[in-house]
């Protein structure tokens with residue numbers, strides 16, 4: 001297994017480009033099931049999760065190829081069209097559950113394994129099933145699989161809010177089913193995340209009738225068939241945000257190219273409150289941070305609120321900021337697995353129910369660490385970049401799920417990072 005060895009203490013400086021958004025690309029790939037023609041996707045990052053989704057789609061009878069010259073991903077339905085999404089694939093990547101809606105809508109039937117357990121806490125799929133049932137699908141859960149079927153879905157009004165607000169992949173799943181339903185569908189309390197907007201725009205290119213994109217109420221006018229289409233996936237706001245936080249933590253000066261200002265408002269405000277200068281430079285977002293940042297309180301919320309996927313990296317930055325910060329998790333109350341590892345590096349963070357109290361500033365020092373999920377691993381890298389001495393971050397496969405060429409990109413910003421093989 002690979003590990004990253006980071007020797008900290010250098011200010012990050014320079015320019016870096018954000019890759020395509022993993023969490024936009026995954027459901028957009030699933031949308032290929034709905035298409036009658038080929039789907040060509042640009043700006044799809046080369047990541048483990050994308051390869052897993054490709055494997056799942058091939059299992060379902062979709063041809064998936066990465067064109068060598070252009071780097072585009074080309075997807076095309078083929079015969080035989082299968083409908084079983086097996087546990088062996090689903091246990092490694094929850095986003096695979098997004099094939100449920102397209103399979104039932106286009107092929108009339110689906111057998112999709114419930115996703116595996118997750119290190120960031122309880123992640124139910126009840127809202128996905130509620131939406132599918134509202135559209136008239138018969139949905140049963142048996143032997144760890146969801147069995148969905150319907151001859152033709154029919155439009156319906158539904159409320160997709162749960163105890164923690166809207167659902168990102170739930171909205172994507174149900175939206176992909178509603179576009180082929182007979183009649184009008186209203187999805188209320190729909191997720192507004194840029195990744196859901198990107199999917200909706202792609203579906204419109206395929207011929208879907210969707211209004212209200214980016215708002216919490218999506219109106220869908222069902223159509224009989226959808227064509228293939230070409231689409232460029234949006235840049236990854238979480239990857240971009242991770243670079244901005246890492247730059248700020250090291251007192252650096254970094255411009256992230258491709259970062260979309262409007263997708264990063266909540267982070268921009270947090271960084272400014274912490275004392276950094278943040279500028280919108282057309283196609284880039286630039287952060288310039290002082291040697292010492294100030295503490296800030298932050299609460300994660302659905303978009304346009306502060307993203308839970310940047311919470312861990314923010315905790316790492318605030319560990320070295322001056323004062324006490326309170327981080328409250330309103331999406332995944334148990335998503336604090338990074339706290340113990342950050343504390344091993346010298347941070348003083350106390351978990352208090354669904355919140356973490358960060359006492360800064362602390363001098364972090366390098367240590368062998370490992371994390372249980374993607375963003376927690378990213379937080380350890382941010383901490384390692386600030387820490388004195390050498391940090392070995394094990395289980396790099398978590399990072400490889402969501403960050404394309406992370407060590408090369410960090411190196412270009414002046415970080416001392418290398419990948420090693422660990423036995």
Ligand code: EPZ
Nearest residue numbers: 023095122123124125126127128162164167168169170331
């Ligand atoms: C997406 O997961 C992302 N994954 C996650 O990113 C991200 O953390 C999350 O949205 C929140 O922004 C992908 O897009 C592939 P949700 P998703 O359904 O869709 C509750 C990463 O690191 N809920 O929006 O699975 C749920 O428990 C990953 O890249 C229900 O109650 O998240 C949570 O509290 C990790 N019932 C809240 O809603 C449901 O049926 C939001 O979850 C579904 C969700």
